[in-house]
Amino acid sequence: MPYEVGVPMPDEFDVIVIGAGPAGEVAAGRAAAAGLSVAVVEKELAGGECSYWACIPSKALLRPVDLAGEAGRVPGVEMAPIDAKAVLAWRDSMVSGYDDSGQVRWIESAGVTLVRGRGRLAGARRVEVETQGGDTRALTARQAVVLATGSTAVIPPVPGLADARPWTNREATGARAVPGRLVVVGGGVVASEMAQAMRGLGAREVTMVVRGGGLLERLEPFAGEMVAASLTGQGVELRTNENVEKVERPDPEGEVTVRLASGRTLVADEILVATGRRPATGDLGLATVGLEERGPVRVDGSMRATGVGDGWLYAIGDVNGLSPLTHMGKYQGRVCADVIVARSRNAADDRPSMRDRADGMGAPQVIFTDPQVCAVGRTEAQARADGLDVRVVEYDMGQVAGGALLGEGYRGRAKAVVDERRRVLLGVTFVAPGAAELLHAATIAVTAQVPLDDLWHAVPSFPTVSEVWLRLLEEYGL
Numbered sequence: 178m179p180y181e182v183g184v185p186m187p188d189e190f191d192v193i194v195i196g197a198g199p200a201g202e203v204a205a206g207r208a209a210a211a212g213l214s215v216a217v218v219e220k221e222l223a224g225g226e227c228s229y230w231a232c233i234p235s236k237a238l239l240r241p242v243d244l245a246g247e248a249g250r251v252p253g254v255e256m257a258p259i260d261a262k263a264v265l266a267w268r269d270s271m272v273s274g275y276d277d278s279g280q281v282r283w284i285e286s287a288g289v290t291l292v293r294g295r296g297r298l299a300g301a302r303r304v305e306v307e308t309q310g311g312d313t314r315a316l317t318a319r320q321a322v323v324l325a326t327g328s329t330a331v332i333p334p335v336p337g338l339a340d341a342r343p344w345t346n347r348e349a350t351g352a353r354a355v356p357g358r359l360v361v362v363g364g365g366v367v368a369s370e371m372a373q374a375m376r377g378l379g380a381r382e383v384t385m386v387v388r389g390g391g392l393l394e395r396l397e398p399f400a401g402e403m404v405a406a407s408l409t410g411q412g413v414e415l416r417t418n419e420n421v422e423k424v425e426r427p428d429p430e431g432e433v434t435v436r437l438a439s440g441r442t443l444v445a446d447e448i449l450v451a452t453g454r455r456p457a458t459g460d461l462g463l464a465t466v467g468l469e470e471r472g473p474v475r476v477d478g479s480m481r482a483t484g485v486g487d488g489w490l491y492a493i494g495d496v497n498g499l500s501p502l503t504h505m506g507k508y509q510g511r512v513c514a515d516v517i518v519a520r521s522r523n524a525a526d527d528r529p530s531m532r533d534r535a536d537g538m539g540a541p542q543v544i545f546t547d548p549q550v551c552a553v554g555r556t557e558a559q560a561r562a563d564g565l566d567v568r569v570v571e572y573d574m575g576q577v578a579g580g581a582l583l584g585e586g587y588r589g590r591a592k593a594v595v596d597e598r599r600r601v602l603l604g605v606t607f608v609a610p611g612a613a614e615l616l617h618a619a620t621i622a623v624t625a626q627v628p629l630d631d632l633w634h635a636v637p638s639f640p641t642v643s644e645v646w647l648r649l650l651e652e653y654g655l
């Protein structure tokens with residue numbers, strides 16, 4: 178039920194969701210499926226950052242690079258050079274040409290009312306929407322308002338950077354052509370994935386400027402080391418312990434000059450800034466309900482914003498700062514919708530499925546570089562910092578028959594962090610080509626806290642890479 182000019186729209190709904198990204202859409206759809214009247218307010222494209230400028234286009238750009246890596250390891254298989262133009266066209270089709278009518282159809286079919294415009298809190302249970310025509314529309318929520326406004330890219334305050342037309346994730350994933358020379362600032366997830374994609378698609382020079390000593394600093398150290406080795410092997414230049422001091426681009430269409438703290442100067446066609454994201458809480462009217470205007474909206478385990486009387490305000494997805502990942506935002510959307518529905522019926526709202534457990538355990542994540550980095554739960558460092566009785570088991574995945582069969586030079590590494598007191602897994606990391614689909618088994622083991630003695634009876638098939646599970650348990654001593 179999209180709102181159209183001239184068509185009367187109710188001003189009151191049971192639930193109003195601000196932001197139609199993955200988190201907001203899931204919460205809205207689930208609350209509507211349970212019979213509540215729901216409006217979702219969206220200022221740009223229904224589907225959010227993930228669908229048009231993040232997960233989907235980045236993975237479309239990485240897939241051919243990944244496949245070329247895989248094929249390159251198999252004797253007798255030779256891939257034709259990647260046709261970057263065709264890949265960019267495929268990316269365009271994966272983002273539906275930046276047209277959200279498919280998502281709008283889904284929203285309509287879910288019985289949710291889409292309100293186009295910028296939403297802002299205007300006191301308890303009240304949302305003002307600045308419509309695209311410039312009008313302001315006042316909406317009231319009988320039960321709940323859900324903030325699902327996502328996050329925006331951070332541009333560090335480096336002299337000249339903001340004026341140098343830097344790329345963020347939007348321009349990088351939406352590139353109309355592959356730049357000849359690219360400087361990437363940052364050593365996190367976006368930086369690693371996009372450096373690999375652009376180099377693989379034909380960028381002549383890709384230089385990563387990383388302020389720390391390595392990549393992917395929040396993960397097990399070997400993950401960043403293996404991705405760094407792969408990127409440098411691919412021809413990406415890595416400048417670690419380095420900072421950008423000044424950026425100049427006198428001609429907006431011309432090249433960009435990047436002065437580094439070490440004194441070196443880089444010249445490139447584009448500069449991608451991938452230095453993290455901040456929750457989209459600016460101009461959201463948080464002060465009208467007594468909350469801080471900046472930073473993430475803090476929530477309890479039912480996704481309810483803390484510090485708001487009567488508990489009518491919820492926050493899910495990137496805006497609450499818990500785990501900025503699409504699947505986690507969608508999970509939080511399911512928790513939040515079920516809680517709102519239960520509370521609207523005065524029913525029990527504390528069933529186990531109605532509390533967020535997954536964020537506290539360490540969200541599962543796949544980084545789609547080659548090798549892929551797949552992690553869930555705590556790293557060894559986190560588990561030790563939490564004061565747990567930790568034992569670590571590691572295994573070289575190249576020694577697993579299923580891995581060796583994937584091609585010459587197949588390399589991978591697995592690490593399990595065990596809670597010795599309870600003999601359960603606290604965290605698992607796999608770094609190997611094509612390891613993404615291994616992760617869910619680890620997620621089940623960590624989340625369900627399956628005892629190692631029970632995991633022993635989960636026999637992996639021969640010759641699959643999953644036999645790494647058996648090897649890890651044998652290394653442990655089973």
Ligand SMILES: Cc1cc2nc3c(=O)[nH]c(=O)nc-3n(C[C@H](O)[C@H](O)[C@H](O)COP(=O)(O)OP(=O)(O)OC[C@H]3O[C@@H](n4cnc5c(N)ncnc54)[C@H](O)[C@@H]3O)c2cc1C
Nearest residue numbers: 196198199200220225226231232296327494495501502503
């Ligand atoms: C390059 C890149 C690649 C990524 N790849 C992955 C990946 O492979 N897997 C993964 O799990 N995660 C990935 N992520 C993270 C993922 O994109 C986010 O975690 C996810 O998009 C968050 O979903 P969300 O619904 O919270 O917010 P968003 O997707 O940001 O959606 C928020 C929506 O709210 C709207 N909005 C904001 N403010 C208002 C307002 N005031 N009024 C109305 N509407 C508003 C926005 O227009 C937007 O549509 C990636 C991120 C980047 C940058």
Ligand SMILES: NC(=O)c1ccc[n+]([C@@H]2O[C@H](COP(=O)([O-])OP(=O)(O)OC[C@H]3O[C@@H](n4cnc5c(N)ncnc54)[C@H](O)[C@@H]3O)[C@@H](O)[C@H]2O)c1
Nearest residue numbers: 333363364365366367368388451452453454501543544545
């Ligand atoms: N495959 C995936 O799941 C995927 C892919 C991309 C993004 N994401 C999500 O998006 C989030 C954001 O990604 P990201 O790469 O922007 O953030 P990030 O937190 O992963 O990495 C930020 C990087 O920028 C560096 N940095 C921060 N401030 C800096 C500064 N002022 N100067 C120089 N360097 C600075 C950090 O040291 C780090 O290397 C991720 O945390 C992740 O949750 C997920």
